[in-house]
Amino acid sequence: MSRIMNEAGTRPAFPFTALVGQAPLQRALLLAAIDPAIGGVLVSGPRGTAKSTAARALAALLPDGAFVTLPLGASEEKLIGTLDLEAALRENAVRFAPGLLARAHDGVLYVDEVNLLPDALVDALLDAAASGVNTVERDGVSHTHDARFVLVGTMNPEEGELRPQLLDRFGLMVELENCHDASERQRIVKARLAFDANPQAFCASHEAAQHELSQRLRAARVALDALAWSDAVHERAAQRCVDAAVDGLRADLVMLRAARALAAFEGAAQITPDHVDAVADAVLAHRRRAMPEPPAPGGNAQAPELSRDASDHQRESEIKTDSDVDSDADWGELAPEPVAARQVKGVIPLPAKKS
Template sequence: MSSNPALTDSRTVPAFPFCALHGQAHLQSALLLATVDPLIGGVLVEGARGTAKSTSARALAALLPEGHFVNLPLGTSEEQLVGALDLEGVLQDGRVRLRPGLLAQAHAGVLYIDEVNLLADGLVDLLLDVCASGINRIERDGISQQHAARITLVGTMNPEEGELRPQLLDRFGLFVRLSEVVDTTARKAIVRARLAFDADPAAFTRRFDTQQQQLVDRIASARSAIEHIDFTDATHDRVAALCHAAEVEGVRADLVMLRAARAHAALEGRYEIVGTDIDAVAELVLAHRRKATGATSPPPPPRSHSEPQNDPAVDAFAQPPRQNFNTSNAEPNNGAAEEMENGNDDSDWGALPRPPVPILNVKSVRPLHAKKP
């Protein structure tokens, strides 16, 4: 067995075994891909409460050699995240000392962010920059330090609590949407496994020691193999066609899909990328980047004269019937009456009605006679 402290340390409660998860095949696949190649850019998991998002992330950390699992609180400051430079030491002995932050602690491990959609956009942007480069840079007052930060980033979000900006959404390498509906067979398996783990975590974990160790070895072998797997012209053609069909913006999706397909091939023990590798990762890459094609709704059918009139409370913004403000009892001409009846007289819709002209009684006047010449 490995000396992984997350697997063997008996002083703490062990993590739920990754191999014991039920009903989360897509999530497990995405997490393994991001672990083999952290430069994929992390995994964004969308799902309701109680869908094993944090349990899966902790279980993944237990498979890594260092076993680091770092939880990023929502109230974290930038200095707590990236670290700080001890400038007092520079003044005293001329040496620059680095006070490591959460990124340094999470190196070669898992950095978990619950409700990442509620985290400040600036911190999310900074995190994704570090994950894409694998290097954390700290700069202050003209002094710069950097350290390696190969991190498997796992962010989770509940869509009921807010959305993530599209610019940040695109920067997450892989995306998994967890279904809230679980069939009865999977539900029973999940509940039984959880009850058994809660009753005796150590005994439950020992049941999966062999499978866990095999998965640890697969990850280590895949990490060593990815640098020896080339991207062929056929692979580039297939990836470009899929991304073009999805109408994604930019080429980030192409780069992530190539990396993910390579990681998938390495996990399967192959030194070349085949079509099944691309198909296995395509939806994980495109699900949050695919441009939605909204269908144009057809125009409403013309209203027939035989149809009943709408309720005025419902049709509040429809044109009201034309009113006659004339005080005269004279009937309108036939053409105007027909036009009003057909509802075609819309030329003055929205204009104020003409005010009525009052009729006043005028005293009779005596007629004037023409003067004689």
């Protein structure tokens, strides 16, 4: 039986299989759950698009997974944990007070409005999410523990963006939009009202589907190591990243991991280029850059500095040419007025210009 209660044990989570209109988000969350080394999922979208509901629903699918929320005002010690140095000196042993990273092990760590967190906290989150371990160091004393969890960060673009360096470290990104389809809105609202009216009965009606999906997640995790990337898969991933003009190689690595996770989830015997194409959008959504304009055919490709210098030289030549000719065509120009000249001591006067 899949775990449907949240960390407080007082209210069941909305079933993952009952989510409506969230297919891209559901796929990204499942892939990150199969291989947490993908680096977590960043969900961007307006308020009321079921971001937190989907994250809680994913935690309910995991065998021993908790759902841990990182509040905006949390300190770094609350996140990574603390060391009792006095106990270390007195007892010659490390006494570690676990933080939220330890509590989220094998579960989901949810960060609402991650774009508003201090950069130091985001760095610590992403380091642990990618490596699967957390190390706390203080005055030469250190403690390391496992911290494998699915990181789910949400943000509303209207409230600010993440720095590009932090964006790139999120494995996958899904951009949600408001639903403008009336029939789909009705299905979403009806499901939510039915859940709120009787959560236990609603979850019971989806228990079979939840159990099947939970078993598929388990099997996919086991199958990961048996799947290898062929040269054709490597080539497709590299080409997709080149076409998107991404910085660095993190996108290639994430794309290959995500393609492998998808193949494992589908029970495929091997990873194919189609798996790469299926995950490419989520990998590249926050990394894609505009390609530079190619040089014109037959044009003289030169360095930008040289082009700028040539352009400045051309403008100077045009200005000199305009000042040397009689520009009667300049409408509104005033005729020059005679000004009395006097010789300044130490300055040699210029000879009069011959007409």
